[in-house]
Amino acid sequence: MSQPVSTVAQSVPPVVVPAGTTAGTALREAGLPGKGPEAIVVVADGDGALRDLSWAPMVNSEVRPVPANSPEGRSVIRHSCAHVLAQAVQELYPEAKLGIGPPITDGFYYDFDVPRPFTPEDLQALEKRMKQIIKSAQRFSRRAVDSVEDAKQELAAEPYKLELVDLKSDVDTSEVMEVGGGELTIYDNLDPRSGERVWGDLCRGPHLPTTKHIPAFTLMRSAAAYWRGNEKNPQLQRIYGTAWESAEALDAYLELLAEAERRDHRKIGAELDLFSFPEEIGSGLAVFHPKGGIIRRELENYSRQRHEQAGYEFVNSPHISKSGLFHTSGHLPYYADTMFPPVQFEGEDYYLKAMNCPMHHLIYRSRGRSYRELPLRLFEFGTVYRYEKSGVVHGLTRVRGLTMDDSHIYCTKEQMPGELRSLLRFVLDLLADYGLADFYLELSTRDDSPKFIGDPQQWEEATEALRAAAEDSGLELVPDPGGAAYYGPKISVQAKDAIGRTWQMSTVQVDFQHPQRFELEYQAADGTRKQPVVLHRALFGSIERFFGVLTEHYAGAFPAWLAPVQVVGIPIAAEHAAYLADVATALRAKGIRVEVDASDDRMQKKIRNHTTQKVPFLVLAGGKDVEAGAVSFRFRDGSQINGIPVDRAVAEIADWVARRENDSPNAENFKVGG
Known part of the structure; x- marks a missing residue:
């Protein structure tokens, strides 16, 4: 099944691979990188199908190099990492039976039939073993199996793989990743020194040249999953991981996950009572x-x-x-x-x-x-x-x-x-x-x-x-x-x-x-x-x-026109609450959703509470403000504008909301500060 080559991969000029020469050799002679985020990890042939760098065409063939930092390159890194995970699982838990291990968006998973669920400690041990396998630079070697019967004989101890062999051309993408629609192939992991087979898996490929070409990975979590997604089938244990073309790319992804967790609408919805x-x-x-x-x-x-x-x-x-x-x-x-x-x-x-x-x-x-x-x-x-x-x-x-x-x-x-x-x-x-x-x-x-x-x-x-x-x-x-x-x-x-x-x-x-x-x-x-x-x-x-x-x-900091509470008045002392109540009345007349916090909390605590509640405008008033007929503004980012006449403050808040500004107001963009 051909896979389209991304725009990133298309930015690399094509290379001609002479008949009988491996793609990897042709790439080295062309001076293309073999290390780093732009390292070429596979090539795409004239039909768009991805090929290992060990592939040697029968005739001269123009190929498109696929770098590690392209979508297809990352997919190959992740699928190769899934194989390393499966090898580590079977080394540490020899009774484990293999399901499937495809790349997915931003990562990979592999399913296993094991006697008990994996624990966080298991994942730590597996990750340690995977790093050892990666460091050893085992070579991924593609091997075609002559017949279905031969495949079944070799995979006799793997019941789920035997089922895939029988399916062979199943349309599910993750299963096609295992067996494809044509010949059956197994990828052997070979010791770099002796060349002996260390481990192998039924797979269509392609894969990286060696395990050392997996620059950065981590295991994320484990979960239960039904075999082939059918609740009538046995329940397996699935391990999720992610792998990237560099440690920097992995760190950026993990930070993105952390930021996404901070922005989780379920968490924010509870915090803001939505x-x-x-x-x-x-x-x-x-x-x-x-x-x-x-x-x-x-x-x-x-x-x-x-x-x-x-x-x-x-x-x-x-x-x-x-x-x-x-x-x-x-x-x-x-x-x-x-x-x-x-x-x-x-x-x-x-x-x-x-x-x-x-x-x-x-x-x-x-x-x-x-x-x-x-x-x-x-x-x-x-x-x-x-x-x-x-x-x-x-x-x-x-x-x-x-x-x-x-x-x-x-x-x-x-x-x-x-x-x-x-x-x-x-x-x-x-x-x-x-x-x-x-x-x-x-x-x-x-x-x-x-x-x-x-x-x-x-x-x-x-x-x-x-x-x-x-x-x-x-x-x-x-x-x-x-x-x-x-x-x-x-x-x-x-x-x-x-x-x-x-x-x-x-x-x-x-x-x-x-x-x-x-x-x-x-x-x-x-x-x-x-x-x-x-x-x-x-x-x-x-x-x-x-x-x-x-x-x-918006991470819960909704634009002022959407915010459930648009303005909170915070008196510096209790005697200033009545003054802010009049300001609130003027704002309500303009259709603004406003509250005055007349609680016994200290002013700084009030500011902290309403900033946490992501209110876009905090309007403060003390003795000098009352004497001047003014208010001060405190914004979500902590910036402040002091001494704004009440009429102007009311008009500018109403105008900001009416314009449906989507930026959070602050001392720089809120024009009363000009």
């Missing part, structure tokens, strides 16, 4: 507390305002429906696994809705439509329910009860290209208004899977319309073959947060299938009846998930 997940309600079902409710309301209100300005019409639909509706839409059976079980009532099966689109189609179909009404843009904050498995549920970012900011645009084929361009621009601009502005796009298309419905020609037309709109945006477009919805292709907006993590945000889908299934029509200008095209669009994805993403993006 939301919770009561056990009495059920897993994946959030309740928003008053402060969280304010943030959610502000998110929704601004979205409503922008949608109204863009010509959307608001609708509402129920939370439950007869099963027939979802059979018509095709969600049953295609989507049944992610829907809650039906409830029987009055002789009918009713389902909690997992999507809003079928009900919007019924609104469209409720009366005759004319071409003059198109494009018709329907919008709803519609709550839906999806049965996410317990291991997948994660705070607000993966819930079972979610509110979609769902839109369905009904338009003619002729209107579709322009509508897609304006729709994508609307989505990107609105996300930027919330403080997310670093995007790329992902185009999800169909493959040969039987799950996709409809005429392939219509799919092609829909795909090309999306591609054209994406290209017009000027953003990077990344292909996602096979990732489309069952009824149509989609564009996903991928946004980077403040620490560089990517989150899937908005989706835009083109749908020719639902208009046919629901018999949607409009009367054209010539009097004929035609079917509209449906464009599905979710801006936030879900309010809950967007809330969680923004919480982590």
Whole structure:
């Protein structure tokens, strides 16, 4: 199975490998690095397939060198490190049976059948042994197995590997990593001095030349995992690790993890009293507390305002429906696994809705439509329910009860290209208004899977319309073959947060299938009846998930326009509280959310408490301020501005909030200090 070469790898000029010469030899003669972050670890042949440096082509072949610091290079480092982990496990725990050990995003894992779960002390011992193996510079050596029978004989003590040999061409990527779709191969680890085989594993490869080419790694944690992801199969023990092209890259990644932990929306949500997940309600079902409710309301209100300005019409639909509706839409059976079980009532099966689109189609179909009404843009904050498995549920970012900011645009084929361009621009601009502005796009298309419905020609037309709109945006477009919805292709907006993590945000889908299934029509200008095209669009994805993403993006320090408490007045002494109460009244008249802390705590403790609560504006007043009719500002970063007249302070706070500034105010950017 070919793997595409990244843009990083493409920055290295191609090299010709003469027939019978190894790729490694050709790279050395070309003067390409063999050490460091830019070391060439594998090459990509003319078909894009990655090859070991020991590969020697039968004919002269142009290859693309793949450096360690490219995505593919890191993947090879991580897969090689997974093999070293497996070797260490079987050396320290000889009874361990091997599962699979693929590279994953930012790391790797390996599954083992062992008598007991791994402990933190086990991981420390394994990491120590892995470092010894890496230092010994064992050579990874690829060996083709002549037949399935020979492979089974050699792997007789490894039941899970025998199962993979029987599967051989299974479509699961991690399993293909083990056996591939062609010949069976085993990678032997050879002693660098004697050349004797130390250990080996069934694997397609490729791998690094030696274990010493693994510059930096660490084991992260262990967890239970079912063999091949099926709960009916045995439960194995999975060890996760990460590996990088340099110690510096590993340190940067570990610091990113530490920062991500500090920003974890679940932790911040509890600290700031925003939301919770009561056990009495059920897993994946959030309740928003008053402060969280304010943030959610502000998110929704601004979205409503922008949608109204863009010509959307608001609708509402129920939370439950007869099963027939979802059979018509095709969600049953295609989507049944992610829907809650039906409830029987009055002789009918009713389902909690997992999507809003079928009900919007019924609104469209409720009366005759004319071409003059198109494009018709329907919008709803519609709550839906999806049965996410317990291991997948994660705070607000993966819930079972979610509110979609769902839109369905009904338009003619002729209107579709322009509508897609304006729709994508609307989505990107609105996300930027919330403080997310670093995007790329992902185009999800169909493959040969039987799950996709409809005429392939219509799919092609829909795909090309999306591609054209994406290209017009000027953003990077990344292909996602096979990732489309069952009824149509989609564009996903991928946004980077403040620490560089990517989150899937908005989706835009083109749908020719639902208009046919629901018999949607409009009367054209010539009097004929035609079917509209449906464009599905979710801006936030879900309010809950967007809330969680923004919480982590801002580390809980929400912009002032979103902050549940925008201003806290802090009197220097008790007698100044009445003065600040008047200031608060003036701020409330401007629509500002303000409190005055008249508690018995000392002023410094009050400042510390409200800074911890990430309030954007702390307004202080003492005797001199009262005499001057002024206040002083204290900001989240500790900076301060003193002696600002009250009228000016109120006006500037109101203006900052009204402009929806996403930066935290401070002594430099808040203009009263100018």
